[in-house]
Amino acid sequence: MIEKIKRKLVHKYTAVITSMLLIVFGGCYYMYRQMVAKSINDTLNDYLREEVREAEEALNIGPNKIQLNLDDADINAINHFTFWFMGDKIISSQETINKDLFEKLKQRMLSKNYQEDTIYYENVKSHKVKWYFKLMMKRLYDEHGKAVGKVFVLANNTPMKHSSKQYVVLILVVISVLTGLAYLVGNYFAGRAVKQINIMFEKQKRFVSDASHELRTPLSVLLAYVELLEKQKNSPEITEEMKNEILGMSKLTSNLLELARSDNNRLTLEYEQFDLVAKTGQVIKNFSSIFSQKRLSVAIDMPRRLDFYADAGMIKQLLYILIDNAVKYTPENKKISISIIPEGKKIKIIICDEGIGIAEKDLKHIFERFYRAEKSRNRNNEGLGLGLSLAEIIVKEHKGSIEVKSELGKGSCFTVTLPDSLTT
Ligand code: ADP
Numbered sequence: 001m002i003e004k005i006k007r008k009l010v011h012k013y014t015a016v017i018t019s020m021l022l023i024v025f026g027g028c029y030y031m032y033r034q035m036v037a038k039s040i041n042d043t044l045n046d047y048l049r050e051e052v053r054e055a056e057e058a059l060n061i062g063p064n065k066i067q068l069n070l071d072d073a074d075i076n077a078i079n080h081f082t083f084w085f086m087g088d089k090i091i092s093s094q095e096t097i098n099k100d101l102f103e104k105l106k107q108r109m110l111s112k113n114y115q116e117d118t119i120y121y122e123n124v125k126s127h128k129v130k131w132y133f134k135l136m137m138k139r140l141y142d143e144h145g146k147a148v149g150k151v152f153v154l155a156n157n158t159p160m161k162h163s164s165k166q167y168v169v170l171i172l173v174v175i176s177v178l179t180g181l182a183y184l185v186g187n188y189f190a191g192r193a194v195k196q197i198n199i200m201f202e203k204q205k206r207f208v209s210d211a212s213h214e215l216r217t218p219l220s221v222l223l224a225y226v227e228l229l230e231k232q233k234n235s236p237e238i239t240e241e242m243k244n245e246i247l248g249m250s251k252l253t254s255n256l257l258e259l260a261r262s263d264n265n266r267l268t269l270e271y272e273q274f275d276l277v278a279k280t281g282q283v284i285k286n287f288s289s290i291f292s293q294k295r296l297s298v299a300i301d302m303p304r305r306l307d308f309y310a311d312a313g314m315i316k317q318l319l320y321i322l323i324d325n326a327v328k329y330t331p332e333n334k335k336i337s338i339s340i341i342p343e344g345k346k347i348k349i350i351i352c353d354e355g356i357g358i359a360e361k362d363l364k365h366i367f368e369r370f371y372r373a374e375k376s377r378n379r380n381n382e383g384l385g386l387g388l389s390l391a392e393i394i395v396k397e398h399k400g401s402i403e404v405k406s407e408l409g410k411g412s413c414f415t416v417t418l419p420d421s422l423t424t
Helices: 002-061 099-111 158-231 236-261 276-293 312-328 374-379 387-397
Strands: 080-086 089-093 120-126 129-141 147-156 272-275 297-301 307-310 335-343 346-353 401-407 411-419
Touching: 002 080, 002 089, 002 129, 002 147, 002 158, 080 099, 080 129, 099 120, 099 129, 099 147, 129 158, 158 236, 236 387, 272 276, 276 297, 276 307, 276 312, 276 335, 307 312, 312 335, 312 346, 312 387, 312 411, 387 401, 387 411
Parallel strands: 297 335
Antiparallel strands: 080 089, 080 147, 120 129, 129 147, 272 307, 335 346, 346 411, 401 411
């Protein structure tokens, strides 16, 4: 789907660039043609007037002086030609022109009914070469006002035609090259933009599939228990297991919800001032029954009070995740320590345990969503691999850092460093 969007983007971008090029070059071409055409037409007009004046003078003197000059004219020059007619007889043709072309033009001028002062476009083929002309005509009158002849003036428009053709070909080549270039550049930039979208899309897809997988497992376990319950009337162990599964699922869904809310790993924090020590005390109290259940000794090292400015709810969630992990991954009769240490403009929250520890190869992955170290995965299905990724987002959003030191079989220490904005 993303590839389709990319293709569409590139096509639209290329189409826009091509249209713009066509408009710019087309406009230039149109203006150029208009300007050249105007200058040729003006010259032709002046030339016609001059020729008519000369022809009228010549008529007064006597029209018998025929002057024909039939050398080869240059097809590549915008030269002008003139023809004076008395009836169907040419009495003067002043410019150089080849004989074949001369005859063909003469026939054309005699056969067609031209209007005065109008510009006509004519083309004549001579010796396999096509000539293009602009033509104008004016009648000659004698002293009684009787039409006695015609004066034709022609401008060789062939060079203009040729250069126009060359211009069009050149422009088409330039536009094709630029369009190709625009396509490649568009493809490159769209590819770069789409790459990021693709990464996010893939992450999102993996997240949804992992989440649904994680939800499906406890659901099928619950279903199995319900089926068992249907068969056995009184079974407190089954309801206990069901309760655990439901608790696990609600933990997962609340973590999922937080992660889903954190659009692009961002959370909206609501800062407030609170006593961090009291907040930590509350969390520890919530764990007291599980501490005693597992006979864990808990060493607490905190100041009496520590005013802190942060999102209290998120900090509580962070403490909950870290202490919950320490409890989960520490066997019975071991020790957990929880410390809060103000250090200048920073505050350190350190949670250590004497638990199973984390293998070197797992350390770099434990903050990834749904990642669980092999050992923890094998233990039971208490964890879901979401806690630490959420913890990391919370810490980062508070502009802090989280570090872990761990040794397999000996225990782990999580250190969260947060800036203390109240002291800065
Ligand atoms: P989970 O719900 O599986 O605990 P987390 O994201 O909180 O998910 O932790 C990811 C993994 O990191 C855990 O599955 C576990 O392998 C490892 N881990 C986290 N905390 C500890 C700890 N205190 N001791 C040992 N392993 C831990």
